[in-house]
Amino acid sequence: MVTMRFKCPSCGEIASFSGGPGEELVVTCPSCMLSGKIRFPEDQEASYAIEVSHLKKVYGDLIAVNDISFKVRKGEVFAFLGPNGAGKTTTVEIIESIREPTAGTVTLLGEDTRTGFNKVKERISILPQEFHSFERFTVRETLEYFSYLYQKRADIEGIIAAMDLESHEKMLYRTLSGGLKQRVGVALSLVNDPDIVFLDEPTTGLDPKARREVWQVIANLRAQGKTVFLTTHYMEEAEFLADHIAIIHKGRIIAEGSLDHLITKYGQGSVLRIQGCTSPDAIAILKEQGYDAHSEGNGSLAVTITYKDRVLDVLSTLRHAAVDYESIEIRRSNLEEVFLTLTGAKLLEAEA
Amino acid sequence: MNLRIVGMDVFFSIKSWWRSRGTVFWSLLFPIMLILIFGAIFSGTGSSSYSVYVQDHDHSTMSSQLLDIMNKTGVLKITMVNDSENATAYIKANNIGCFLVIPEGYERSINQSFINPASRVNLTFYYDPTETGTTEVVRSVISNILQTMNMRLSQGRSIVGLSAQSTITEKFNYIDFFVPGMIGFTIMQQAIYGSIERNTKYRKDGILRKLLTTPITRSEWILAKMLFMLFLSFLTTTIAILVGVLVWGLKVNITPLMILTVVSSSFLFSGIGMIIGRFVKEEETADMAAGAISFPMMFLAGTFFPLALMPAFLQTVAQVLPLYYVNEALRNSMIYMNQTLAITNAAIVLVFAVVFFVAGVVLTKWRED
Numbered sequence A: 001m002v003t004m005r006f007k008c009p010s011c012g013e014i015a016s017f018s019g020g021p022g023e024e025l026v027v028t029c030p031s032c033m034l035s036g037k038i039r040f041p042e043d044q045e046a047s048y049a050i051e052v053s054h055l056k057k058v059y060g061d062l063i064a065v066n067d068i069s070f071k072v073r074k075g076e077v078f079a080f081l082g083p084n085g086a087g088k089t090t091t092v093e094i095i096e097s098i099r100e101p102t103a104g105t106v107t108l109l110g111e112d113t114r115t116g117f118n119k120v121k122e123r124i125s126i127l128p129q130e131f132h133s134f135e136r137f138t139v140r141e142t143l144e145y146f147s148y149l150y151q152k153r154a155d156i157e158g159i160i161a162a163m164d165l166e167s168h169e170k171m172l173y174r175t176l177s178g179g180l181k182q183r184v185g186v187a188l189s190l191v192n193d194p195d196i197v198f199l200d201e202p203t204t205g206l207d208p209k210a211r212r213e214v215w216q217v218i219a220n221l222r223a224q225g226k227t228v229f230l231t232t233h234y235m236e237e238a239e240f241l242a243d244h245i246a247i248i249h250k251g252r253i254i255a256e257g258s259l260d261h262l263i264t265k266y267g268q269g270s271v272l273r274i275q276g277c278t279s280p281d282a283i284a285i286l287k288e289q290g291y292d293a294h295s296e297g298n299g300s301l302a303v304t305i306t307y308k309d310r311v312l313d314v315l316s317t318l319r320h321a322a323v324d325y326e327s328i329e330i331r332r333s334n335l336e337e338v339f340l341t342l343t344g345a346k347l348l349e350a351e352a
Numbered sequence B: 001m002n003l004r005i006v007g008m009d010v011f012f013s014i015k016s017w018w019r020s021r022g023t024v025f026w027s028l029l030f031p032i033m034l035i036l037i038f039g040a041i042f043s044g045t046g047s048s049s050y051s052v053y054v055q056d057h058d059h060s061t062m063s064s065q066l067l068d069i070m071n072k073t074g075v076l077k078i079t080m081v082n083d084s085e086n087a088t089a090y091i092k093a094n095n096i097g098c099f100l101v102i103p104e105g106y107e108r109s110i111n112q113s114f115i116n117p118a119s120r121v122n123l124t125f126y127y128d129p130t131e132t133g134t135t136e137v138v139r140s141v142i143s144n145i146l147q148t149m150n151m152r153l154s155q156g157r158s159i160v161g162l163s164a165q166s167t168i169t170e171k172f173n174y175i176d177f178f179v180p181g182m183i184g185f186t187i188m189q190q191a192i193y194g195s196i197e198r199n200t201k202y203r204k205d206g207i208l209r210k211l212l213t214t215p216i217t218r219s220e221w222i223l224a225k226m227l228f229m230l231f232l233s234f235l236t237t238t239i240a241i242l243v244g245v246l247v248w249g250l251k252v253n254i255t256p257l258m259i260l261t262v263v264s265s266s267f268l269f270s271g272i273g274m275i276i277g278r279f280v281k282e283e284e285t286a287d288m289a290a291g292a293i294s295f296p297m298m299f300l301a302g303t304f305f306p307l308a309l310m311p312a313f314l315q316t317v318a319q320v321l322p323l324y325y326v327n328e329a330l331r332n333s334m335i336y337m338n339q340t341l342a343i344t345n346a347a348i349v350l351v352f353a354v355v356f357f358v359a360g361v362v363l364t365k366w367r368e369d
Helices: A088-095 A113-123 A139-148 A156-162 A178-188 A208-223 A235-241 A259-266 A282-288 A310-320 A335-343 B003-019 B021-042 B061-072 B087-094 B106-113 B132-154 B174-204 B207-212 B218-248 B256-279 B283-300 B312-318 B322-334 B339-363
Strands: A002-007 A014-019 A024-028 A035-039 A048-059 A062-073 A077-081 A103-108 A124-127 A196-200 A227-232 A244-249 A252-257 A270-275 A292-297 A300-305 A327-331 B051-056 B077-080 B098-102 B121-127 B160-166
Touching: A014 A024, A048 A088, A048 A227, A062 A088, A062 A103, A062 A227, A062 A244, A062 A252, A077 A088, A077 A208, A077 A235, A088 A103, A088 A196, A088 A227, A103 A113, A113 A124, A124 A178, A124 B207, A139 A156, A139 A178, A139 B003, A156 A178, A178 A208, A208 A227, A208 A235, A227 A235, A235 A335, A244 A259, A244 A335, A252 A259, A252 A335, A259 A335, A270 A310, A282 A292, A282 A300, A282 A310, A300 A310, A310 A327, B003 B021, B003 B218, B021 B174, B021 B218, B051 B061, B051 B087, B051 B132, B061 B077, B061 B106, B061 B132, B087 B098, B087 B121, B098 B132, B106 B121, B106 B132, B121 B132, B132 B160, B174 B207, B174 B218, B174 B256, B174 B283, B174 B322, B218 B256, B256 B283, B256 B322, B256 B339, B283 B312, B283 B322, B322 B339
Parallel strands: A077 A227, A077 A244, A124 A196, A196 A227, B051 B077, B051 B098, B121 B160
Antiparallel strands: A002 A014, A024 A035, A048 A062, A048 A103, A244 A252, A270 A300, A270 A327, A292 A300, B098 B121
16 A cells, blocks of 8 residues: 555645555545546556665764665655754765765655666756855846756746846845745755755755745745755754654664654654543542543643544543543653653754 | 766855855965955066176177276176077077167277277166066166267267167066066965865765765866866956056967966966875864965966076076965966966976876775875
8 A cells, every 4th residue: 555645736745645556536625625547656666766775984983874774755854853963964865966975875756876877867956955056136037047958947937936036136135034944045055946855954044934934935846846855954844844753863764654654653642631630539630540630730641642633532431430621731752851761862952 | 077066066165155255266366365465566676686697709808898887896796607598599598687788890890980980889788577676676787888988978968878688578577577476476375275275175974985976076076076177266366457458558469378277277286285185184283284285386486586586596496386486487477478388387287297196096085094
């Protein structure tokens, strides 16, 4: 069974459906309710945009990247998450053919980059880490310059509009704020209408507002069906944007999967907070049923739950015991906890 | 090779360059200012070196007396040259600024003048017109000595005259020397610093990494940048010549060798810039390295002052500096019209250009280690 993302031809909504290789399904768009047939690819391998196999990079005694393997599906946002110095940029630059690997292979859109990188240049685009474009080009000229380098060119007007750069298009690049520069950088990634967009730490150094703007841009890329390879050391960025997350630590991938999968597998469980509970027996009743519950004072109880569907079980237990409460609040486990579980350190503490 | 991409890159480079007031100033206005300032300073003043070479064909008492008087002025430092030497060949071979020839029959002519008032004798003074200050002083001192002699011998009748002859066929002045040097120097500055910006700043800013993943090839990029560099070099050359002609009455010959030298030097100094950019990764350090290379060249390669004014060991140092040959090739191909020297120096510049540019291209990498 394969899960794939499909873009609605009517409203552009992206929805995920599951099916077997070669299987045809009649599906309905959850947004505009348009019905139509979709077909899953025969060859499952063809659905991967990036395939990395046993990648290794050694500098003298330092192993920067240590036997990394993963696959990125077409149309997904893949977050490569890890502290500074973990090997993220080295890995992404090997994938982009900017660096030579010591060992291992990379396949982009079915082409081995050792021999076929030139063939895929037209179909990929990158935003390098800490990228600054030509200082004395205007925003429009910057886009036009990079656009001219490709055979296949996207509509510059459309990109300027989509990136909300109309009011800045005549400004010189060097006069732009950090957030705008990053937005232009991401816009540059679209000038050749690529299939894969690599964004290396696109929000580092930005203020929260500018970061949100870039996130919106990345969300739009996903909506357009682009495969986005996002390198980041911000947990919330990966949580907000990624379909699939790989966590790298000290040159190795220590966990990989969807956000739900990672939290379920490595998280310390979610906490269900029950407020306005006046019954003195509530904690004892829950503990009797095997729950990890404790009082937080002022009629508030905290119950650790492992799976989200057990929230109903907890509430059902209380209802059967005739315990009243006013409200509930669920605090989910997050990637920070996942990282803590996996490495024994918080992400920022783990920076090399 | 995609020429559309190359052309587009050149167009954007020119546009970007024009927007940088600082770059335009250093590329165009700074050379113009130097031409105007140095032209004004050196158009009428001298220098502090008063060395003169003397060839005495007469070997007489009177010629010895003349040399003695010249020595006693304390202003002239006399070096005797064997009279078997061919004067013009000797001057050329030894790069001599002032050379006095006392002809055979000097004493006899003076003696005869007491019997025959029409009898007279001329000393020949060879001078390098590019060393205006020095040669004017020496010539003036010798003329004064001869005038005093004439006054004592005949109450002012001209018995001993001084015939001045340029070591170069035309009459040149300092600005003729300076403008080609300024062109060479400006090309050097633009090419070295331009290359460094492309190889360090663009690397730091991620532009080279970005370009590496686009369809533009390294050859197309380098070709585009060299075409832009040639545009700047010819623009600088044209403006320097125009200012020289309009303000200082410079007489210039546009020759194929001059054009070849401008092209070769653009490649030569771009190559040097690429090599610096390859080994010095930090932008600021690279700028300092470029300064460390270009500034000594500027002063030691005969850009502003003739090499003859410098100590002998510095003159030897100059002979290994590429800018020296660029300056000499430009001077001889566009001003002095000495074909032999023009060809020799242009050929040396060409060889330097091939070596440094090829090394630069080979060493320049877009990929990271």
